[in-house]
Amino acid sequence: xxxxxxxxxxxxxxxxEEVRLRKEAGLSVGFDVKAWTDDPILRTYKFxxxxxxxxxxxxxxxxxxYGKNFHDDRxxxxxxxxxxxxxxxxxxxxxxxxxxxxxxxxxxxxxxASDRLADHERVFTGAYVITNQGISxxxxxxxxxxxxxxxxxxxxxxxxxxxxxxxxKQVATQMRTLMGFGGTGFMTKEVLLDTTYTxxxxxxxxxxxxxxxxxxxxxxxxxxxxxxxxxGAARVLGDTSATPLxxxxxxxxxxxxxxxxxxxxxxxxxxxxxxxxFGLCEFDKYERVRLGQGTPRSRYRIK
Numbered sequence: 001x002x003x004x005x006x007x008x009x010x011x012x013x014x015x016x017e018e019v020r021l022r023k024e025a026g027l028s029v030g031f032d033v034k035a036w037t038d039d040p041i042l043r044t045y046k047f048x049x050x051x052x053x054x055x056x057x058x059x060x061x062x063x064x065x066y067g068k069n070f071h072d073d074r075x076x077x078x079x080x081x082x083x084x085x086x087x088x089x090x091x092x093x094x095x096x097x098x099x100x101x102x103x104x105x106x107x108x109x110x111x112x113a114s115d116r117l118a119d120h121e122r123v124f125t126g127a128y129v130i131t132n133q134g135i136s137x138x139x140x141x142x143x144x145x146x147x148x149x150x151x152x153x154x155x156x157x158x159x160x161x162x163x164x165x166x167x168x169k170q171v172a173t174q175m176r177t178l179m180g181f182g183g184t185g186f187m188t189k190e191v192l193l194d195t196t197y198t199x200x201x202x203x204x205x206x207x208x209x210x211x212x213x214x215x216x217x218x219x220x221x222x223x224x225x226x227x228x229x230x231x232g233a234a235r236v237l238g239d240t241s242a243t244p245l246x247x248x249x250x251x252x253x254x255x256x257x258x259x260x261x262x263x264x265x266x267x268x269x270x271x272x273x274x275x276x277x278f279g280l281c282e283f284d285k286y287e288r289v290r291l292g293q294g295t296p297r298s299r300y301r302i303k
Contacts, residue, residue: 005234005235005236006236006257006260006264007202007236008236008283009220009232009235009236009257009264009279009280009283010257010261010264010265011264012279012282012283012286013050013129013265013271013279014264014265014266014267014281015037015039015042016047016049016050016282017049017050017267018036019036019037019042020049020050020054022035022036022037023036028200036118041286041289041290042286043300044289044299044300045285045289045295045296045298045299045300046296046299046300047282047285047286047296048278048282048299050267050275050278050279051210051269051275052193052274052275052278053197053210054210056090057088057089057090057125057127058194058197060090060093061084061090061093061194061197062197062211064090064093064094065080065084065093065098066194066197066198067197067211068098069098069198070198070199070212071198071199072098072198073101074102074159074162074199074200075155075156075159076098076100076101077098077146077195077199077200078151078155078158078159078191078195078200079099079101079152079155080098080099081148081191081192081194081195081198082148082151082187082191083096083109084147084194085187085190085191085194086127086130086143086147086148086180086187087123087124087125087140088117088124088125088127088130089122089123089124089125090125091121091122092112092113092116092122092123092227094114095116095121096109096112098107099283101152101155101169105151106145106148106149107146109140109144109148110140110141110144110145113140113144114138114140115264116288117140123140124139126297126298127298128186130143133179133180133204135194137168138203143180146179146180146202147179147180147181147187148180149176149179150178150179150180151178151180151181153179154174154175157170157174158174158175161174162200162201162216165217166201166202166203166216166217166218167216167217167218168192168201168218168219168222169194169216169218169222171216171273172185172188172189172192172224175188175191175192176188184226184227185224185226186226188224189224189226193274195214195263196213196214196215196216196219197213198214199214199258200214201214201215201216201219202214202217203215203216203219219272219274220272220273221273222273222280223254223272223274223277224274224277225247225250225251225254225277226277226281227244227283228280228282228284228285229242229250229254229277229278229281229284230245230246230247230250231243231244231245231280231281231284231285232279232280232281232282232284232287233245233249233250233253233280235252235280235283235284235287236253236257236280240287240291242284242287242288242293250280253280254273254277254280255273256278257272257276257280258271258272259277261276
């Protein structure tokens with residue numbers, strides 16, 4: 001791996017984390033993005049944080065629900081993580097509340113979503129695309145009656161597997177057989193990442209700065225890899241056209257970046273493979289802008 005591309009990747013991560021720190025330190029008047037960075041791309045477009053739990057939706061869900069229900073019935077934990085991520089907005093999560101597995105209110109959730117949509121209130125996120133997978137029905141009906149209902153039926157077997165193996169790789173593999181959680185595995189990844197904000201897994205980790213997490217045994221060894229990371233890994237290898245790598249080859253790139261991060265990453269915390277996976281996805285977006293190949297959907301609205 002050429003140092004130039006590896007360094008460029010970590011330069012992006014280092015500056016993106018600096019943006020977060022400067023923003024949280026209040027280094028702006030109003031919404032002056034220029035106070036956060038000199039990088040013209042990071043001044044213009046929105047990129048996710050280096051660590052996912054710092055993103056607004058994750059932060060709000062942890063404050064509203066995951067901290068309070070950290071040790072709740074793990075069946076309920078898994079279903080609420082899926083409910084909140086499939087709709088994707090913390091405002092809808094706050095409106096629907098924490099659902100008990102045994103009394104999961106499928107009809108009430110659909111009705112609430114329909115009412116909020118009719119009133120032009122936030123329901124679905126714009127951060128990622130939720131598709132009906134070719135089913136002709138309102139999105140909220142497909143999500144609840146097919147995707148979440150299917151997960152509800154499968155939850156006992158998924159929980160048994162999680163308890164027995166403590167492996168999110170094995171749980172993700174089984175979960176991806178469910179409708180709405182297969183394909184690239186994006187929703188499976190999103191839901192299982194949220195379970196780490198609860199006591200779903202046995203290994204508890206407490207961070208003075210970021211709160212309490214629980215991790216599967218293979219947290220530091222494996223990560224699901226999305227299509228953006230497959231392109232980002234290709235860029236790290238020097239392919240400016242970003243032809244997506246095969247998952248196995250991208251995994252090798254992630255492992256190498258994980259191993260060599262001390263050489264390049266300047267912040268005090270350790271990047272896990274999932275941090276690097278997300279970073280590669282965002283690095284792909286960053287490089288697209290830099291090379292004139294396209295632009296991200298979200299940009300800052302400068303007041």
